[in-house]
Amino acid sequence: MLFDITEYHLRLKKTKNAMAEKGLDILIVTDPANMNYLTGYDGWSFYVHQGLVVFQDQEEPIWFGRQQDSNGAKITTWLDASNILGYEDYFVQSNTVHPYDVVAKLIASRASKAPRIGVEKDNYYFTAQCFEHLSKGLPNARIQDGGLIVNWVRCIKSKTELTYMKMAGQILENVMDTAVNLIEPGVREGDVAAEVYKAMIAGTPEFTGDYPAIIPIMPSGKRTTTAHLSWADRSYQKDEIVLLELSGCKHRYHAPLSRTVITGKPNTELDEISKTVINGLNTVVDFIRPGIQAQEVEAKWRQAISGSRVVKESRIGYAFGLNYPPDWGEHTISLRPGDTTILEPGMTIHVMPGIWTDTLGFECSEAVCITETGCTTLANIPRQLFVK
Amino acid sequence: MLFDITEYHLRLKKTKNAMAEKGLDILIVTDPANMNYLTGYDGWSFYVHQGLVVFQDQEEPIWFGRQQDSNGAKITTWLDASNILGYEDYFVQSNTVHPYDVVAKLIASRASKAPRIGVEKDNYYFTAQCFEHLSKGLPNARIQDGGLIVNWVRCIKSKTELTYMKMAGQILENVMDTAVNLIEPGVREGDVAAEVYKAMIAGTPEFTGDYPAIIPIMPSGKRTTTAHLSWADRSYQKDEIVLLELSGCKHRYHAPLSRTVITGKPNTELDEISKTVINGLNTVVDFIRPGIQAQEVEAKWRQAISGSRVVKESRIGYAFGLNYPPDWGEHTISLRPGDTTILEPGMTIHVMPGIWTDTLGFECSEAVCITETGCTTLANIPRQLFVK
Numbered sequence: 070m071l072f073d074i075t076e077y078h079l080r081l082k083k084t085k086n087a088m089a090e091k092g093l094d095i096l097i098v099t100d101p102a103n104m105n106y107l108t109g110y111d112g113w114s115f116y117v118h119q120g121l122v123v124f125q126d127q128e129e130p131i132w133f134g135r136q137q138d139s140n141g142a143k144i145t146t147w148l149d150a151s152n153i154l155g156y157e158d159y160f161v162q163s164n165t166v167h168p169y170d171v172v173a174k175l176i177a178s179r180a181s182k183a184p185r186i187g188v189e190k191d192n193y194y195f196t197a198q199c200f201e202h203l204s205k206g207l208p209n210a211r212i213q214d215g216g217l218i219v220n221w222v223r224c225i226k227s228k229t230e231l232t233y234m235k236m237a238g239q240i241l242e243n244v245m246d247t248a249v250n251l252i253e254p255g256v257r258e259g260d261v262a263a264e265v266y267k268a269m270i271a272g273t274p275e276f277t278g279d280y281p282a283i284i285p286i287m288p289s290g291k292r293t294t295t296a297h298l299s300w301a302d303r304s305y306q307k308d309e310i311v312l313l314e315l316s317g318c319k320h321r322y323h324a325p326l327s328r329t330v331i332t333g334k335p336n337t338e339l340d341e342i343s344k345t346v347i348n349g350l351n352t353v354v355d356f357i358r359p360g361i362q363a364q365e366v367e368a369k370w371r372q373a374i375s376g377s378r379v380v381k382e383s384r385i386g387y388a389f390g391l392n393y394p395p396d397w398g399e400h401t402i403s404l405r406p407g408d409t410t411i412l413e414p415g416m417t418i419h420v421m422p423g424i425w426t427d428t429l430g431f432e433c434s435e436a437v438c439i440t441e442t443g444c445t446t447l448a449n450i451p452r453q454l455f456v457k
Numbered sequence: 458m459l460f461d462i463t464e465y466h467l468r469l470k471k472t473k474n475a476m477a478e479k480g481l482d483i484l485i486v487t488d489p490a491n492m493n494y495l496t497g498y499d500g501w502s503f504y505v506h507q508g509l510v511v512f513q514d515q516e517e518p519i520w521f522g523r524q525q526d527s528n529g530a531k532i533t534t535w536l537d538a539s540n541i542l543g544y545e546d547y548f549v550q551s552n553t554v555h556p557y558d559v560v561a562k563l564i565a566s567r568a569s570k571a572p573r574i575g576v577e578k579d580n581y582y583f584t585a586q587c588f589e590h591l592s593k594g595l596p597n598a599r600i601q602d603g604g605l606i607v608n609w610v611r612c613i614k615s616k617t618e619l620t621y622m623k624m625a626g627q628i629l630e631n632v633m634d635t636a637v638n639l640i641e642p643g644v645r646e647g648d649v650a651a652e653v654y655k656a657m658i659a660g661t662p663e664f665t666g667d668y669p670a671i672i673p674i675m676p677s678g679k680r681t682t683t684a685h686l687s688w689a690d691r692s693y694q695k696d697e698i699v700l701l702e703l704s705g706c707k708h709r710y711h712a713p714l715s716r717t718v719i720t721g722k723p724n725t726e727l728d729e730i731s732k733t734v735i736n737g738l739n740t741v742v743d744f745i746r747p748g749i750q751a752q753e754v755e756a757k758w759r760q761a762i763s764g765s766r767v768v769k770e771s772r773i774g775y776a777f778g779l780n781y782p783p784d785w786g787e788h789t790i791s792l793r794p795g796d797t798t799i800l801e802p803g804m805t806i807h808v809m810p811g812i813w814t815d816t817l818g819f820e821c822s823e824a825v826c827i828t829e830t831g832c833t834t835l836a837n838i839p840r841q842l843f844v845k
Binding site for chain 2: 259
């Protein structure tokens, strides 16, 4: 196991406490990161329905998933084999039966007549169909939103979690170096992306890496005017902007970061934007400390860039950590007006004030961990526009 | 654009025909592969809510997504800019508002008072929360399951699609060679995975590759007893089985395949299983042709392996093609009892009779395209157990 059993027990206890506050007898956990966090389960099996059923009054959660993945649950979780429930293969992508018929039966056999059940209602892997089959199978249950319960428990990282995130940060330093060094006019974008992938997974001489929850985001030219395009089948040209939003990953823990490269001389617009954003980022990283609200960080940024040509209407950061595709964000804290979360030591935030105008993009971000007195970065990479 | 505009129009027409058969005025498309198929949209933005609204009585669908991704829609789709709707950033992961509030408003402003709306009810990206907000915002609408409508249209590939899949097959040949050549006792699993990733993305001298919808699945030893684990931070040992389920990808079209390596001499169990499975696979690939039912293919397999020690209760294959994480499968055809789909030329099927017992795993599969007279493979890789 990657964590001491006492750490898993503590996570489960915190989860059950949060369930109790909401009056839940049962929580169905479908977020693969939450499944991993509570039990260690790790596999690319989330393309079929799977999850945990956490009963308030039972010691261990029950893992459910496809039969052919149940040995994976035995290998990667701390759960007793009796709490691993593989459903038959004919439930997979069927137009007559659904895995949540099995989940409903399981709950009916173990719970009170009218249990109060929390479900992760906006999680990618809890579809409208899951809700429908669960409700139909448990007509007396009171099913309510229990989304983000485990995500909020995940917000504050333990010492071991931070160790893995710093390992991810070490990988990230290699990854970012690789990308910045290789980008040149005439080089194929896919060849740079290939070396970026290799660096992410090969890791360091001491440890190898894991796949991040988001692909390397590395668009060039016109494609930098938006946030989530990536490499294309072409070669870099002279005087092109290249955005790099990349991450190291170790044991599913991330260290994301973005930087920008230009293959030539920056024009006035890019020059001004890059200086404003880097100054704003520096101000924010110096400002972040425990006891302040998430929205205060955003206000500090807004103040730092005021009077410049930079317009930034979207959030400037979010909590991140352990995750699976499609996102390394935790969907809890956002650095934006209205988010009154008070920052605490052990929280990890990607301060990401990406700028995408109709003519260009610029990204320079920092992944920070909140300490007792301020914050530290997970990787040491110069905050600059890289001119090649 | 990767396809002629007439091809996109044809896809949309087929979709509207299928909508009409189900009496739908509107179809909300959330599957990223379906979005790409109908409009060309391509970006790693599916971690926030996005989709297409296809109106039966309007020429073009409407793309909706996060504001910062709307330039991505302008760049990658054939849609008129007036049909690209970016919602404000405060809708992202909010606990007060939801992107489907925006979708409901859009529909209310353009549709009849009580439209019949299809939604992809079991798609990863259509959560229970999406359904709830849509229903609440459109109290008079009749919302029903419209899942897989576009997936079924996607089933038969065009000439251009098959060209991309054959390119993916070329990449796959390099990828599989790379893995088989590098696996040796003493080599770190992550170092082989790193080279596999590099080969997937670097592609060929003529074209680079794209990221497949599933990571390289390459577990070793005990971890081969289940279907979806992958590399670990350790070195290969002598006499270990390594499963390889890998794919090439070009323009989001896949060519998946699995093979098995052993670093030493196979024991009797592996020897018997590998011979039985390879014989069964050969029989099935020779048998596949247009006009037969999917379940007949499975029956042929079952007959071929009868009397052996191989037990295979899960489906032995599925349709695949264009896709995004977490799955390259199309969720339409499954090679299993009860699937009466009649095979047609242009369908692409991953014949994947993976075996996972409590002691070992063995995989040998083939990705085939159905032709007028039989089927062809997308890549040319020997069907054997690779003994290293």
